[in-house]
Amino acid sequence: MSKVLVIAEHDGAILNPSTAKTVACAASIDGASVDVAVFAATAGPIASEAAKLASIARVVTYERSENEYALAAIIAPQIVAVAGEYTHIFGPSTTFGKDLMPRVAALLGVNQISDIMSVESSHTFKRPVYAGSAIATVEAPMDAILVATVRIASYSAVTDNNSALIESGDPSVADIPTHTRFIEVKSGATDRPDLQTAVKVVSGGRALASAENFDIIYRLADKLGAGVGASRAAVDAGYVPNEMQVGQTGKIIAPDLYMAIGISGAIQHLTGIKDAGTIVAINKDEEAPIFEVADIGLVADLFTAIPELTEALD
Amino acid sequence: MEKILVGLKRVVDYNVRVRVKSDGSDVETDGVKMSINPFDEIALEEALRIKERGEASEVIVISVGTVDAQQQLRTGLAMGADRAILVESNSPVDPLGLARTFKSIIDRDDIDLVILGKQAIDDDNSQTAQMLSAIWGRPQATFASKFDVAGNKATVTREVDAGLEVIEIDLPAVVSTDLRMNEPRYVKLPDIMKARKKPLELIAISDLGIDQGPEIKSLMFEPPLERERGVMVDDVAGLVAALKEKGLA
Structure with missing residues (x-):
């Protein structure tokens, strides 16, 4: 047994x-x-x-x-x-x-x-x-x-x-090494739901084009009560911190709702979201691979569509 | 610090969309472009920068695999490594066997620091650095995005789920690299010519007498379940309606 x-x-x-x-x-x-x-x-x-x-x-x-x-x-x-x-x-x-x-x-x-x-x-x-x-x-x-x-x-x-x-239990082990010492954890502490356990997640990609522009993602997420994620490209570009990365080398998540905004949908990103309940993709490029896995797709410019969507959700 | 050992794994190139063979025995690798595992390139870049700062004197690249891996080792030499070791094995080596192989080279060559990629993009195991530090009895600094040496210690920033963790470790140690540690350099043509003259040592894995441990067998490979293509909506109003219909907004 x-x-x-x-x-x-x-x-x-x-x-x-x-x-x-x-x-x-x-x-x-x-x-x-x-x-x-x-x-x-x-x-x-x-x-x-x-x-x-x-x-x-x-x-x-x-x-x-x-x-x-x-x-x-x-x-x-x-x-x-x-x-x-x-x-x-x-x-x-x-x-x-x-x-x-x-x-x-x-x-x-x-x-x-x-x-x-x-x-x-x-x-x-x-x-x-x-x-x-x-x-x-x-x-x-x-x-x-x-x-x-x-x-x-x-x-x-x-x-x-x-x-x-x-x-x-008996924790006595003779030789606990001292060669590794913790100093600190720096995290962009947030009141938003934790990315790994959130029921809804809104993620932004490289198309956001700057850290400031990510504000529209945060606003939509807050309206939905969602956690916020990002593609590797957005993290590499410095728009958001590393702990927000979703994908093969970031977090693997399975929310009920995943909204991919301005994310093209490289295989490395898709592997992080394939267990999501409903995937929504909003992208300007109708050929973007993200649409192949999306349950609901919208071809649109995110800078007009996202504020409009945030407004419409009440 | 004298010597840094860097592992270079030959893997299917990052941009190749991998397919499972029709008989389910493996994935299709015939005629597919092969490259250095991207995380290993970052590991080598970091080692070269440490050496260029005068904090180490030699960078050694190592690969365990078939003779074809010489190609990736030559690329590593062209990037700037001083010498290369190929431990030849015609059958795949699991992470424990790999860690034990690296350990035998550490003992033979008096290595002070090992830098490995945090995972290989083929088997996605993410184990070898941790296993090597375990059997070496030394610190492990996995998923590192920043590495600063100060004498016989190093301060390492690690990319963890909660954010960035900073730890201090004694050297020697094993570091595994995350994506944002650095941007690997491009290889220039004259460097490729020069790399041909650098030493590349071949060792048969059987000569090292490595016990590879209990094998984990791959019984079968299958393609993942594909998600069905969904619906396209025309505008934001359509999207809101679709979300409401699913009870998601």
Whole structure:
């Protein structure tokens, strides 16, 4: 029987929604028993949130001061110390999980599966390759521990009606390295919905032509109560910060509504939005590839259409 | 710091629209343009800039793959790397085997810093840098957009979901590069001529005695489910009506 350990993602205070989606993937393995591990300086509130997640057996907390910031080099050896109890160790395919899980796998002497999008059996999974241009079915050996990251856009969060047991684990690992030190996180903090979990997302592309012009995107997003994203081209051009990038090398998202404005729709961008419910594209160029995947398309100049749309939505 | 090792992977070019073979055994790579993985070009550019600032003395490029990867290594030499190593393998090498291969070269050549791309655009794994730093027992600075060396330490800015994270690491270390770290230089014709004379060492992977670890098998490839083409609306009023119909506005 499969026994899966899901590594909780959090910011030191709040459980990241990626955890509930990773649990959904773990729980879709036939007959799996799922534990959630919280590595933190103070795990209490995070563990309480995690204990509500449906389908899990228990939450295990590993508290030590070194766990204040999620540094892979510090957390990985602690995961390895408890890995023996489990057949699978899963993390989310966010920058947190992508940084951490391969380090865990290498310390355990196994290869890792990245971006699970569906579970075929306990050791067989589907995952995207070539920016989603192909889907590979991969199989890991039965006789080794299986370490993987879960493509969170492929899963809906499990419900939060559970009250799983919370236990405190033994966090004593002999040698926690000191060679990696956290300094700070700089983020363009915003009141808008978080891009990765927003129900609606409005994204702008290179056609916005300047940081100032992005204002019309923000105004439309605020009218819709939407999160704001951007194409790689818009980020590279410096119109918006990196954390807004959607696509192969940015965030992979699955909102109910995705509005692509002035985005041509390169494959690298499309791979980040293919699980969206409804895709709306507004672009001046009627040949833009974004229209091939859009559910609703409008050929128009965004500088007139977007203010008009914002006005019309009341 | 003396030596920087940079990994260069030969991949299907960024602009090629990849198709799955009709028998599902793989993707079609015959006759397709091959290039250096774009993230690896950024890694090499960063290494060259560190050397040009006088903070390192040698830049070594390494690839693991078939003899065809010599082409990408020659491009790396033309960009400015001092020498190249091809670890020859006719079968694909998983990230753990790759990390162990790099580690054996680190030990042999006394490498001080390894810079790798954050992911290869073919398998999209994003694992090798993390695995290498794990088995080396050294810091990892993944998804880096800025890297500043100061003596035996470095300050690295990382592109994370929350924004930009700054960490300090001791050297030696492994860095993986994100897109906005730099803009790689173009190769000039005289440099291509000069690169022909630079050393390119060939090693058979079997000679390194690498245990590649438990293999993850690719059983099958299939094309993704295509989204159906939707409707075009004529104007903003039409768009609002369509959104309202779906309960989205």
